[in-house]
Amino acid sequence: MKIKKNYSYSGYLYILPWILGFLLLQLVPLVNSFWYSFTNFQLLGKAQFLGLDNYKKIFLSDAVFRQSLKVTFYYVLIAVPLKIAFALVIAIILNQNIKGINLFRTLYYIPSILGGSVAISVLWKYLFMNQGVVNNIIGRFGIGAIDWLGDPRLALGTVSLVTIWQFGSSMLLFLAGLKQIPVSLYEAAKIDGAGRMRTFWSITLPELSPIVLFNLIMQMINAFQDFTSAFIITQGGPLKSTYLYGLMLYDQGFKFFKMGYSSALSWILFAIILFFSSLTFGSSQSWVHYGDAK
Amino acid sequence: MKKLLTVLLVALLLTGSLFAAGSKESGAQAGPVTLRVSWWGGDARHNATLKAMEAYTAQNPNVKLEGEYGGWDGYYQKIVTQIAGGTAPDIIQIDQPWLAELASKGDVFAVIDNTMVDLSQFDAKFLEDYCTYNGKLMGLPTGTNVNTFIVDTKLLSDFGIDPNTVWTWENMISEGRKINQKDKSAYFSGATPDIMRFWFEVYIAQLAGAVVDNNKKVAFTEAQGTEAFTYLKRWFDEGIVAPFSQTSLFYQKFQENPTWINGKMATSWDWVSSMDKDIGARKNFETRQYPVMANAVNTGVLMRPSQIFVVNNNSKNKAEAIKLLNYLFTDPVAIEKLGTERGIPSTVIGRSVLAEKGMISQMAEKATNEGIAQAGDPQSVYQMNSEVIQTMQDVIDEFGFGKLTPAQASAKMIKSLEATLASL
Numbered sequence: 001m002k003i004k005k006n007y008s009y010s011g012y013l014y015i016l017p018w019i020l021g022f023l024l025l026q027l028v029p030l031v032n033s034f035w036y037s038f039t040n041f042q043l044l045g046k047a048q049f050l051g052l053d054n055y056k057k058i059f060l061s062d063a064v065f066r067q068s069l070k071v072t073f074y075y076v077l078i079a080v081p082l083k084i085a086f087a088l089v090i091a092i093i094l095n096q097n098i099k100g101i102n103l104f105r106t107l108y109y110i111p112s113i114l115g116g117s118v119a120i121s122v123l124w125k126y127l128f129m130n131q132g133v134v135n136n137i138i139g140r141f142g143i144g145a146i147d148w149l150g151d152p153r154l155a156l157g158t159v160s161l162v163t164i165w166q167f168g169s170s171m172l173l174f175l176a177g178l179k180q181i182p183v184s185l186y187e188a189a190k191i192d193g194a195g196r197m198r199t200f201w202s203i204t205l206p207e208l209s210p211i212v213l214f215n216l217i218m219q220m221i222n223a224f225q226d227f228t229s230a231f232i233i234t235q236g237g238p239l240k241s242t243y244l245y246g247l248m249l250y251d252q253g254f255k256f257f258k259m260g261y262s263s264a265l266s267w268i269l270f271a272i273i274l275f276f277s278s279l280t281f282g283s284s285q286s287w288v289h290y291g292d293a294k
Numbered sequence: 295m296k297k298l299l300t301v302l303l304v305a306l307l308l309t310g311s312l313f314a315a316g317s318k319e320s321g322a323q324a325g326p327v328t329l330r331v332s333w334w335g336g337d338a339r340h341n342a343t344l345k346a347m348e349a350y351t352a353q354n355p356n357v358k359l360e361g362e363y364g365g366w367d368g369y370y371q372k373i374v375t376q377i378a379g380g381t382a383p384d385i386i387q388i389d390q391p392w393l394a395e396l397a398s399k400g401d402v403f404a405v406i407d408n409t410m411v412d413l414s415q416f417d418a419k420f421l422e423d424y425c426t427y428n429g430k431l432m433g434l435p436t437g438t439n440v441n442t443f444i445v446d447t448k449l450l451s452d453f454g455i456d457p458n459t460v461w462t463w464e465n466m467i468s469e470g471r472k473i474n475q476k477d478k479s480a481y482f483s484g485a486t487p488d489i490m491r492f493w494f495e496v497y498i499a500q501l502a503g504a505v506v507d508n509n510k511k512v513a514f515t516e517a518q519g520t521e522a523f524t525y526l527k528r529w530f531d532e533g534i535v536a537p538f539s540q541t542s543l544f545y546q547k548f549q550e551n552p553t554w555i556n557g558k559m560a561t562s563w564d565w566v567s568s569m570d571k572d573i574g575a576r577k578n579f580e581t582r583q584y585p586v587m588a589n590a591v592n593t594g595v596l597m598r599p600s601q602i603f604v605v606n607n608n609s610k611n612k613a614e615a616i617k618l619l620n621y622l623f624t625d626p627v628a629i630e631k632l633g634t635e636r637g638i639p640s641t642v643i644g645r646s647v648l649a650e651k652g653m654i655s656q657m658a659e660k661a662t663n664e665g666i667a668q669a670g671d672p673q674s675v676y677q678m679n680s681e682v683i684q685t686m687q688d689v690i691d692e693f694g695f696g697k698l699t700p701a702q703a704s705a706k707m708i709k710s711l712e713a714t715l716a717s718l
Contacts, residue, residue, distance in 0.1 A: 043378045044399035130540045131552045150539035152695065237487075238542040239695050240688075254371045256681045 037264035043257045054264035064240070064248065065265070072245040074156055076223045079163040084215050087167040091174035092204070105175070112168025120162060121232035125149065128158050149234055152241035159242050162229040170215045177211040178204070206289040213288045217277055224273050245269055325356070327614050330383035332362040333601070334369040336571065339635040346631040350621050357614060377402055377606070384609040385619060388433065390424055390598045391678035397427035398675075404605040405430045410616045415624060415641040423672050424599050434623060435599030437637025437644075439567045440665025441584065448578040449473075449560045453480075461585045463497075463525065467532050473560060474533025482534045484559035486541040486548040490526065491683075491690045492563050497522040499594030499670060500587050505686065505711070506677040510718070512711050519704025523693060527700055538694040549574060566661045567600045567637045581661035583668050593670035600637035638662050676715060685714040 012019075037054060041047035058065050094105050114120050127133045128148035135145040148158040185203050194202065205212075227246030230236060236243035236251075249269070253262035333343060340363050347359045362383055370392060376382040377396070388396070396402050407413075411434065413421065425433050447457035453473045459465060470482030485493065498505050501522060502514035514522075529535045536553065544551040549572040553559055557576055564572055566581075573579045584595050603622075605615045622628045629639065629647045638654055639645050648654050676682055689710055693703040 042399060043374055044396065044402065125543065129543050129552070147539040149543050150537075150541075234543065235545055237545060237691065238538060239691055239697070251684070254374075255684070257374060 033263040033266060036260050037267050039260045040258075041260040041263070043259050047260060050260070054261050055268075057261075058264060058268065064243070067240050068243045068245050068248040071156060071241065071243050072224060075160055075226065075242075075244060076220060078157065079160040079226075080216065080219045080223050082160075083164045083167045083219055084170055084212065086164060087170035087215065088174050088208070088212075090167065091171045091178060092200075094171070094175060095178045109168040109172060111166045112171075114166070118228065118232055120166075121229045124159075124162050124229065125233045150238055152239040155234055155238055155241045159230050159233055162233075163223065163226065170219065173211050173215060174208060177208045181207045209288040210290060213280070213284050217280055220276060220280065221273055224269065224276075326358060327356060327611050328358040328360060329385065329609075329611060329615055329618060330360045330362055331385040331618075332373070332383040333387035334364060334366045335635070336365075339363075342632050342635040346622055346628045349625075349627050349631060350618060357618070359618070377608075380608060382606045382608065384606050384611060384615040386604050386606060387436070387601045388604055390435075390602055391675070391680075393425065393432055393602055393604070394427055394675040395679065397432055401607050403432040404607045404609070404612050404616070405432065406434065406605070406616060406619075407431065410613075411620045412624060415643055417640065420599070420640060425602055433602035433604035434619060435602055435640040437567070437600035437634070438597065438640050438662060438666065439565055439600040439637050440597045440662055440669060441595045442564055442566050442569060442581040442661040442665055443561060443584055444564050444569055444573065444579050445561045445582050446557065446576065446578050447580050449557060453477075453560075455560075457580075461582060463585045463587055466585060467528055467534060470534045470560075471532040477558070478533075479553070480558040480560075481536045481553070482560050483529070484548050484551065484554045484562040485529075485535045486544045486546070486551070487538055487691055487694055488546050488687065489548055489563050490529075490535070490694060491687050494522055494526060494686070494690060495673075495677075496563075496584065496594035497525060499592045500590035503591040504671070504674060504677060506674055506682060506715065508674045508676070510674075510676050510715050512708050512715070514708075516701075516704050516708060519707055520701045523700030523703045526693075530694070530696075538691065542691070542694075548572070566658055566665060569658075569661070579657075581657060581664065583664050586668070593668050595665060595668045595670050596673065597666060597669035598672065599640065634658060676718070679718060681714055681718065682711065685710045 036047065038051060039047035039049055040054075090108055094101060094108065098104070111120075125132075129135075130145055130147060130150060132148075134148065139145065147154065149155050181204065185207070186199060189199050189203055225246055226244055227250065230242045230244045231247055231250070234242045236247045245265075249262050249265055252258045252265060331343075331347065333339070335343075340361070343363070344361055347361060351357055351359055370389070373382065373386060373388070373392075374396070393403075413431075416435065420435060420438070421431060425431055425435055443461065445457065450457045450459075453476055455469045455472055459469060466482070473480050473482050483489075495505055498514050498518065501518045504513040507513040530537065535541075536559070540553070541548070541551060544554075548554055548562060551559070554562075555574065555576075562572065569579075569581070584593065586593050603619055605612055605619065609615055622632065623639075623641050624643055626643070626647050629641075629644045630651060630653070632639075633653055634648065634655070638658060639648060645654075686707065689698070689703055689707045692698045692706070693700075698706060
């Protein structure tokens with residue numbers, strides 16, 4: 001009995017740093033921000049309880065909120081599927097037995113190591129600005145300069161490219177998944193005369209579907225919360241066409257110091273992410289195939 | 295395992311008491327004092343400030359000074375967060391519009407009076423207009439900063455424009471358009487969307503006195519707004535200014551626009567304090583006065599402190615902090631080390647020391663004197679509020695991208711401003 005008891009102590013001791021970190025750095029702010037969302041807290045000075053006023057204002061009269069939400073949905077719809085598709089295609093190519101394949105794998109992963117960094121965003125700005133590298137190159141083919149980041153219709157797409165380009169971590173997961181698919185399945189399909197496309201749709205994709213699900217959910221959550229690239233490259237402009245939800249949160253909280261309002265906005269974002277993650281999870285039963293199930 | 299738990303608990307207690315002891319120590323006045331000083335700027339300003347601080351510690355060995363400095367981006371956010379969290383530095387450099395914004399939210403800054411600093415060194419009106427909140431002096435102005443209109447004289451004469459032109463609203467168009475007429479990639483003005491907002495504010499100031507007045511009300515009529523936007527639309531139509539699709543990427547950073555850097559834009563609205571940085575490697579720049587319409591209510595030319603130094607009201611060493619400020623503002627050694635890194639000094643002794651040593655550049659001196667001569671009324675705290683600025687900017691953006699006609703822009707500007715002002 002005594003030994004058992006000691007074991008449980010030491011277990012808690014091991015996870016103590018995490019528990020302390022979670023309680024102090026995550027749970028407290030979480031509860032706080034929920035409370036703030038019903039107040040007019042302004043970072044300095046005392047907060048006044050407003051009831052549901054912040055939420056009412058957001059849903060009923062905040063045009064910027066609607067614009068930002070629209071932009072964010074477009075962004076998620078563009079960036080996430082394209083990123084996952086890219087990651088999958090490149091993973092399949094990198095799964096071949098080519099000489100120097102490890103070098104290629106590293107090269108394709110590098111953009112992801114750079115992460116959503118400020119430097120990459122600055123680079124993007126210089127690539128795509130009016131007199132940037134991209135316009136310079138297409139200019140040589142006689143195409144006139146395009147306002148990649150200055151035209152409200154194009155800017156979001158250009159900013160999304162940063163995200164799509166950083167497909168490395170999804171790709172790595174796909175690559176690992178591809179290695180797990182039993183060779184016997186492919187051999188059997190070959191004997192039955194299945195072509196490349198047929199093999200892909202009937203074996204590779206179903207076998208990879210758990211990883212597709214994982215990538216989809218992770219990337220979706222990230223995309224909804226994205227901030228850095230749009231903040232650095234366009235600051236939400238032109239005409240708020242790249243004004244992602246994260247930028248609005250930042251502006252309300254740290255530019256106008258309306259922490260109460262900003263907290264309410266972030267809880268709405270939380271609800272949106274929760275809804276779409278649950279939806280994806282719910283739908284997964286019909287399309288995700290677990291090889292060892294049944 | 296229990297032993298380990300005990301050790302851990304004891305360790306926690308010990309660290310707790312260490313912190314407690316630490317705070318007690320810094321609470322004492324007599325012993326060694328550590329003061330934290332924060333500012334934003336470039337390398338030249340960092341070095342000058344650090345040298346002046348070194349000179350102070352050499353004279354006052356009981357004081358240890360720690361500089362916390364960096365660039366402009368994110369500085370305000372950092373300071374406000376530090377103030378809210380009770381970890382703000384003892385001495386803080388702030389921008390003038392923040393003074394009212396922050397002081398309105400509580401006793402954030404220490405009150406300064408004549409017994410602590412020789413206030414006769416400063417222009418009394420300057421202190422009252424820009425550094426005072428609710429009748430209390432909250433900070434000291436580092437230098438005098440004014441709007442100036444910088445022009446590339448060579449670029450102007452290359453396009454057949456007299457570089458000595460005295461600018462009016464009309465000849466900015468009739469002369470200015472010559473540039474874009476001859477070279478489609480070149481423009482008279484380097485204005486980005488944020489600078490177009492400044493021009494709008496200048497124009498409205500001359501027509502109506504202000505965009506938003508001290509009573510928290512929109513101060514111009516719809517007709518006056520339409521007039522201003524009609525004028526500014528001609529800037530786009532006549533190629534005075536580049537389309538927003540090319541300049542919006544350089545919001546608040548017009549000097550990073552390659553078209554500007556490569557000398558294809560001739561002029562800009564600017565502050566004296568940042569003109570050197572904005573001109574960068576370009577040559578042949580001179581400063582000019584602003585166009586002022588006949589019967590102008592107010593010139594719209596702004597004058598304000600370059601920055602303001604305030605003392606954190608939560609500082610444990612307020613007296614020591616103010617003593618350091620007094621030194622930085624009035625000691626000849628400090629003045630010489632600081633130079634004009636924060637604009638032309640706002641103290642009498644500061645100007646005389648630097649003038650004696652020949653440290654004030656002719657260009658800055660001319661621009662400052664001409665700006666002071668032309669300066670209009672200070673903007674109301676409401677017009678400088680960051681949310682009001684954003685509201686103006688959003689309408690300017692829509693107008694600049696051609697989504698609104700001048701009349702629509704004016705109506706929308708008034709309506710949006712009223713909504714924002716009501717929520718402040």
